[in-house]
Amino acid sequence: MLPPRLLHVLAGGAPGQVDGSVLDDQVHLGLALWQRLHGEPLHDVPARREMSRRTATLMAGPPVTVGRVRDLQVDGAAGPLRARHYAPFPHGTSKPAPLLVWFHGGGFVVGDLDSADQPCRMLCRHADVHVLSVDYRLAPEHPFPAAVDDALAAFDWALDHAAELGADPAQVAVGGDSAGGNLAAVVAQQARHRRPPVAQLLVYPPTDLENRLPSADRFADGYFLTDAEATWYRDVYAGDAERTDPRMSPLLAPDLSGLAPALVITAAFDLLRDHGEEYARALQQAGTPVVLRRVPRLIHGFLNTTGVNRASYEAVVGIASAWRTTLALAGSLDAARRA
Numbered sequence: 001m002l003p004p005r006l007l008h009v010l011a012g013g014a015p016g017q018v019d020g021s022v023l024d025d026q027v028h029l030g031l032a033l034w035q036r037l038h039g040e041p042l043h044d045v046p047a048r049r050e051m052s053r054r055t056a057t058l059m060a061g062p063p064v065t066v067g068r069v070r071d072l073q074v075d076g077a078a079g080p081l082r083a084r085h086y087a088p089f090p091h092g093t094s095k096p097a098p099l100l101v102w103f104h105g106g107g108f109v110v111g112d113l114d115s116a117d118q119p120c121r122m123l124c125r126h127a128d129v130h131v132l133s134v135d136y137r138l139a140p141e142h143p144f145p146a147a148v149d150d151a152l153a154a155f156d157w158a159l160d161h162a163a164e165l166g167a168d169p170a171q172v173a174v175g176g177d178s179a180g181g182n183l184a185a186v187v188a189q190q191a192r193h194r195r196p197p198v199a200q201l202l203v204y205p206p207t208d209l210e211n212r213l214p215s216a217d218r219f220a221d222g223y224f225l226t227d228a229e230a231t232w233y234r235d236v237y238a239g240d241a242e243r244t245d246p247r248m249s250p251l252l253a254p255d256l257s258g259l260a261p262a263l264v265i266t267a268a269f270d271l272l273r274d275h276g277e278e279y280a281r282a283l284q285q286a287g288t289p290v291v292l293r294r295v296p297r298l299i300h301g302f303l304n305t306t307g308v309n310r311a312s313y314e315a316v317v318g319i320a321s322a323w324r325t326t327l328a329l330a331g332s333l334d335a336a337r338r339a
Helices: 004-011 025-037 045-060 117-127 146-161 179-190 227-238 273-285 310-338
Strands: 068-075 080-087 099-103 130-134 172-177 200-203 262-269 290-299
Touching: 025 290, 025 310, 045 117, 068 146, 080 117, 080 146, 099 117, 099 146, 099 179, 117 130, 117 310, 130 146, 146 172, 146 179, 172 179, 172 310, 179 200, 200 310, 262 273, 262 310, 273 290, 290 310
Parallel strands: 099 130, 099 172, 172 200, 200 262, 262 290
Antiparallel strands: 068 080, 080 130
């Protein structure tokens, strides 16, 4: 690794400090290079999707080994959806483990199974859980509420087929990063009174697509996800729909009580930081068990940079460890309810 002073020279200066956290040196250099090289048109959806695939492949590094991986199809709201199952143990192992239904990030417009591959592998390996990654429909071809409808249908499929995947059908959880974190939060709300998830893992989720929160101004530019990009993604996804709809803005739901225990992860240098932290506080005030962790020194999207940044790798391993603890808490609460 290059010494910090040289990294600062290459980046054009020392990293900034916000709220007592200093931006990671490697991230600082990476952002400087990204801003110099990034030139794809913002409104060109195919170009942005291709850029997302290339960037994810470049930043992921060698695939983390898990027990087994296979592609399959799950039920969507309008037909079958592509999905990928990651098992923590080799085929033939009878020990059941929790199942995490995962929705990838990408602003509801980009992202796919491949861009989510390495984060799912890491969660599978380091949390010892099955992961079912779901390739839901994207905007603008399929604007809101298509992604929500697919997420709910896929979660129902997972509940019905968990045992076939080798997972514990009593421990089916939901999670996602960025746009996927939004979908996971919505699934937890919508499924609350029928077949709820045992827990929810929300990584830097956008939770209020109607109101502007302070972190949007504080990190509007220069930290990978810009305010202009976030606004464009939101507008493409939302279309003419009412943005106060809790299925789009879960923070605005009138009742957040009785939801599954949540682990909420935010990044210190992320314009969506307040979305996750406000949601965690709202859950806590409603009596829903929640753990909030702000990851220092990192930016939005760090889940996808574990192959090139040690701090990102360690952060995801830490999330996996915290997720095991959340699942244990959820299991204890569920057992107490049943007693």
